[in-house]
Structures are given as C-alpha cells and as structure tokens.
Amino acid sequence: MIxxxxxxxxxxxxxKLLDHWATAIRARDIDxxxxxxxxxxHLFDVVEPLQYVGAEAVRQRAANWLSSFDGPLAFEMHDLxxxxxSDVAFSHSLNHVSGxxxxxxxxxxxxxxxxxxxxxYDTWMVTHEHNSVxxxxxxxxxxxxxxx
Amino acid sequence: MIxxxxxxxxxxxxxKLLDHWATAIRARDIDxxxxxxxxxxHLFDVVEPLQYVGAEAVRQRAANWLSSFDGPLAFEMHDLxxxxxSDVAFSHSLNHVSGxxxxxxxxxxxxxxxxxxxxxYDTWMVTHEHNSVxxxxxxxxxxxxxxx
Numbered sequence: 001m002i003x004x005x006x007x008x009x010x011x012x013x014x015x016k017l018l019d020h021w022a023t024a025i026r027a028r029d030i031d032x033x034x035x036x037x038x039x040x041x042h043l044f045d046v047v048e049p050l051q052y053v054g055a056e057a058v059r060q061r062a063a064n065w066l067s068s069f070d071g072p073l074a075f076e077m078h079d080l081x082x083x084x085x086s087d088v089a090f091s092h093s094l095n096h097v098s099g100x101x102x103x104x105x106x107x108x109x110x111x112x113x114x115x116x117x118x119x120x121y122d123t124w125m126v127t128h129e130h131n132s133v134x135x136x137x138x139x140x141x142x143x144x145x146x147x148x
Numbered sequence: 149m150i151x152x153x154x155x156x157x158x159x160x161x162x163x164k165l166l167d168h169w170a171t172a173i174r175a176r177d178i179d180x181x182x183x184x185x186x187x188x189x190h191l192f193d194v195v196e197p198l199q200y201v202g203a204e205a206v207r208q209r210a211a212n213w214l215s216s217f218d219g220p221l222a223f224e225m226h227d228l229x230x231x232x233x234s235d236v237a238f239s240h241s242l243n244h245v246s247g248x249x250x251x252x253x254x255x256x257x258x259x260x261x262x263x264x265x266x267x268x269y270d271t272w273m274v275t276h277e278h279n280s281v282x283x284x285x286x287x288x289x290x291x292x293x294x295x296x
C-alpha cells in the first residue's frame with residue numbers, strides 16, 4: 001500500500017482532539033468527552049475492572065466519573081508526546097485533575113495516560129486508551145499522591 | 149512523505165519482538181528482555197514512581213523485577229491486538245505471570261500492557277510502554293487478583 005503522509009497535519013489533528021477532550025472534562029460534558037471513540041475501543045482504566053470493551057461501556061464509566069464531581073474540574077495534560085504515521089498514532093502524557101467530589105472530598109491527582117489512534121474515513125479515532133496510577137509494593141495501595 | 153507499507157510484515161515483526169520478550173521473561177534473561185528499547189523510552193510501570201525515563205532506568209527496573217524471582221517464570225500474553233502503519237505501531241494485551249519470589253511468596257497476577265513502537269533504521273523500537281493494574285476505589289488497594 002502506498003500512502004501520503006503529512007505528520008504536521010496529523011499531529012495538529014490529534015492535538016486538537018485532545019484539547020477538545022480536555023475542554024469536555026473541565027466542563028463535565030459527557031457528549032463532547034465521548035467524541036472520537038471507535039465503537040470497539042478497549043479501555044484500561046484507573047479503577048477496576050481490568051478492561052472496559054466498547055464505546056457504550058466507556059461512556060458509562062466516563063459519565064459515572066464526571067458526575068462524581070460537583071462543579072467544574074481543573075484539568076491539564078503534561079509532558080505530552082505524540083507519534084503519528086498516516087493511519088496509526090499514539091500519545092502519552094501525565095495528566096492532572098483537581099476538583100470537589102459530590103460528597104465534599106477534594107481530589108487532586110496525577111495519573112498516566114496512553115492513547116492509541118487509528119485513522120478511519122479521514123478522522124482519528126481512539127481504539128485503545130490506558131489510564132493508571134502505579135502502586136506502592138510495600139503497602140499494596142494505589143499511589144494517588146505522586147507528583148512528576 | 150511517501151512510504152511503502154506492508155502491514156503483514158510489520159505485524160509479523162512486532163509479534164516476533166513480543167515473543168522474544170516473552171521468552172526472555174520466562175528465562176529471566178535481562179539482556180534479551182532489553183532488546184528493542186529506544187534510548188529515550190518512557191515507561192509507566194505497575195509500581196512507583198509515575199514514570200521511568202531512558203533505557204538505563206528501564207533496564208534497572210526490569211533487572212530488579214526479574215531477580216526478585218527464584219527459578220523460571222510462567223508468562224503469557226492474552227487478547228493481544230496490534231495496529232501498525234509503516235513507521236508507527238502499538239499493541240495492547242492482558243498479560244499473566246506466575247512464579248515464586250526469592251522470599252518464597254507465590255505471585256500469580258494479571259496486568260494490562262500497552263506498547264508503542266517507532267520504526268528506526270528498519271527495526272521496530274519501543275519508545276513507550278505502559279504496564280498497570282487498576283485499583284479498588286473503596287479499599288484504595290491495587291487490584292492484584294483480577295482475572296479476565
């Protein structure tokens with residue numbers, strides 16, 4: 001197969017997609033947050049279970065998470081790296097969120113994010129996403145207070 | 149840029165690389181395990197810290213892990229998916245390991261793996277790897293006993 005490839009355009013499109021998601025998270029807008037997921041996406045998320053398969057399962061998980069907060073969220077991506085070819089791309093970053101849960105608890109957390117993209121009908125779609133925090137092997141606890 | 153792309157060959161090369169790593173893990177062979185890491189690799193691992201940057205840091209972490217076991221390891225990749233274009237690729241899978249630690253403790257664990265590749269001088273090199281387990285939000289504990 002011979003393909004024409006413009007990395008600058010591809011990376012700009014992916015950056016725009018991630019910025020769109022960031023805006024959606026800050027506004028807790030589930031419809032905007034769900035843009036660009038492939039129907040058969042495989043999500044490895046910060047919390048159980050091992051994986052979520054399919055856009056509907058991902059939507060349910062994202063909706064539960066966004067509705068667990070009261071008011072807008074502060075959200076940023078740091079150390080973002082993007083690699084793209086004509087039809088396959090990936091990104092990774094360290095993301096930060098802070099906000100107030102509906103039970104009044106404050107959340108202020110960094111986590112690791114890897115996103116994998118396929119271009120489908122000229123649009124970058126996410127077929128795989130991996131969000132996690134590491135754990136401390138001595139306590140067995142998830143490490144929710146690490147900073148880069 | 150115009151590139152020739154043969155997905156079947158690329159996917160066969162990546163499968164061979166992952167099989168080579170699997171053999172290295174079973175044999176606890178750190179040199180074979182470290183093949184195909186790019187010098188500037190970013191690793192998000194199962195345990196702290198948030199990230200390891202550079203092949204030397206990744207080697208140290210892998211060596212510590214492999215040497216924490218006594219005897220060979222049982223290791224498999226399940227639900228492996230690979231997507232590749234001419235110069236960029238990614239894979240994800242659910243991996244399983246079991247073995248005996250040097251302190252006699254048995255380990256039998258599933259975790260999530262995402263691997264991101266760039267082709268450099270005709271060889272697939274890993275520029276990013278993300279290993280994790282999720283956690284249980286009620287206990288705050290890493291979920292080390294989940295099964296697919």
